[in-house]
Structures are given as structure tokens and as C-alpha cells.
Amino acid sequence: MKRTCHIDLLICDCDGVLVDSEILSERIMREALSAHVPLAELEVLLHGTFGLQSRDILARVETHFAIRLPHDFHAQHLLRCEALIRSQVQVIPGVHAALHSIDLPLAIASNGRYQAVEHALLRCELSERVDVGIFAAEQVERPKPAPDLYLLAAKTAGVAPQRCLVVEDSVTGVTAALAAGMQVIGFLGASHIPPEHAENLRQLGVEHLIEDMRELPALVERLCYAEPAEVQP
Structure with a gap:
């Protein structure tokens, strides 16, 4: 009997899921802000803010x-981040093989600026795998944690939200994807992820967590062909 796949679109966040860029952005922000505020107190405030737009972090x-x-x-922070990412960002280990093993269309939904995401994907040789498109913060009125970016990606692909599978690393991104009515895999393998983050994502309702991109193809396969009642964490 031929199996029926229940997922029609894979949507990945970029920073911290495909490329290990969050650690670079955090470093630049910490260095720049340390000239204006006490560093020790700043470290506490910045903890867990990855996934938010830099403008929102600065407002905090x-x-x-x-x-x-x-x-x-x-503006200067964005310029420094984008310059550093263009020259230094590295792909998350295992991403190339994982994405090319998954037989689903791929979209990128990022709170970053379109040009920055595009350059990161080009540097890490991922652009050709992105066949649906890049969806970035400036394309919607409300970026993550609102669901708008994910809904735009699904609408562009002509896919119902409930038939989309999202890979996210941040509370902000997971909140957006769940609000869009999509199934979510939490990725914990980037260098900026703190030890307690798995529990943070579980509390939001994420049932499936991976620490290594080599785990992704098998999990996507299982979620694709399992009936909803059969899927277990």
C-alpha cells in the first residue's frame, strides 16, 4: 500500500538552524553595549534573547x-553583524546532507534582513536547496513571534499551515510557528544554545527536539508518514 505524506513544506529558520550566526551577533552586541552599560548586568539581560530582532533587544x-x-x-550594529557574517559565518554541521536527504520543498523564514539571510545562505552554499524562497522580517508588518512570516511562506507555496513542518531554535521562532498552526521541530545544536533551552521549548509545546542535524531526515520521514495519533515525542 502506498503511504501518504502529511507534510508538504519544510520551513527552516536561518540563524541558529542552518548557519551558526547567532553567536556572532551576540558577541558584537555585547561588545558594543558594554561601552554604555555594566557588562555583568547586561549578560543577565541578554540571556535567552536570541531569535528576537536586534531592535527589540536594544529597546529592552x-x-x-x-x-x-x-x-x-x-544601524551600525546591523552593518557590523552583516559584515562579520559575510566573512566568518559557518554552516551548522550536517545541514547540507540533511536538507538534501529530505524530499520536501524548502522555504526559509527569518527575523533577519533579507539581504543578510541571502548572503549567509550563499556563503554556506545552501541557496540552491531553497526552492520556495526566503521570507525575511521586512516582508511582513509583524515579524516573529507573530505568525506572519510563516503564514506568508505557506501561502506563497500554496500549502495549508497544518501541512507545514518548521525547524526552529528560539522561543521567539517556535512561538511564531505554533501560532501559525504548524508542527515544530526544536533544534538545540547551535553554539549559542544554553543547557536549559530544551525545557524552554518543551514548555511551549514542542514535542520533537534534536541536537544534531544528522537526526533531521529520519525525524522528518517519521512525522511525514505518521498519522497524528501515532506521533510520539
Whole structure:
């Protein structure tokens, strides 16, 4: 009997899922902000903020420390991040083989800027595998944690949200994907992921977690062909 796949589209976040860029962005932000606020207190505030847009993180910093950062701080931060990512970002180990083993169309949904995501994918030789498109923060009115980016990707592909499978690393991204009505795999293998993060994602309702991209093809296969009642964590 021929099996029926229940997933029609794979959607991946970029930073921290396909490329190990979050650690670079965090380093640049920490170094730049340490000139304006106490570093020890800043470390506590920044903990777990990955996945948020940098503008939202800076707003938290201004509110917490009751300061006003220079008017061009955000723009300069983006320029420094994008320059560093273009020259240094590395692909997550195992991503190439994993994505080419999965027989599903692929879209990218990122809170980053389109050009930055495009350059990261080009540097890491992933662009050719992305056959549905890149969906970035400036394309929607409300980026993650709102579901808009994921819904836009599904609509563009002509796929119902419930037939989409998302790979995400952050609370922000998982919140967005679940709000879109999509099934989510939590990825814990990037260098910026703290030890307690698995439990954070479980509390949001993520049932399937992986630490190595080599685990992804088999899990996607299982989720694709399992009836909803059969899928277990």
C-alpha cells in the first residue's frame, strides 16, 4: 500500500538552524553595549534573547537601564553583524546532507534582513536547496513571534499551515510557528544554545527536539508518514 505524506513544506529558520550566526551577533552586541552599560548586568539581560530582532533587544536594554543609546546604534550594529557574517559565518554541521536527504520543498523564514539571510545562505552554499524562497522580517508588518512570516511562506507555496513542518531554535521562532498552526521541530545544536533551552521549548509545546542535524531526515520521514495519533515525542 502506498503511504501518504502529511507534510508538504519544510520551513527552516536561518540563524541558529542552518548557519551558526547567532553567536556572532551576540558577541558584537555585547561588545558594543558594554561601552554604555555594566557588562555583568547586561549578560543577565541578554540571556535567552536570541531569535528576537536586534531592535527589540536594544529597546529592552534602553528600558532596563533607563538610557538612550546613540541614534545610529542600531544601524551600525546591523552593518557590523552583516559584515562579520559575510566573512566568518559557518554552516551548522550536517545541514547540507540533511536538507538534501529530505524530499520536501524548502522555504526559509527569518527575523533577519533579507539581504543578510541571502548572503549567509550563499556563503554556506545552501541557496540552491531553497526552492520556495526566503521570507525575511521586512516582508511582513509583524515579524516573529507573530505568525506572519510563516503564514506568508505557506501561502506563497500554496500549502495549508497544518501541512507545514518548521525547524526552529528560539522561543521567539517556535512561538511564531505554533501560532501559525504548524508542527515544530526544536533544534538545540547551535553554539549559542544554553543547557536549559530544551525545557524552554518543551514548555511551549514542542514535542520533537534534536541536537544534531544528522537526526533531521529520519525525524522528518517519521512525522511525514505518521498519522497524528501515532506521533510520539
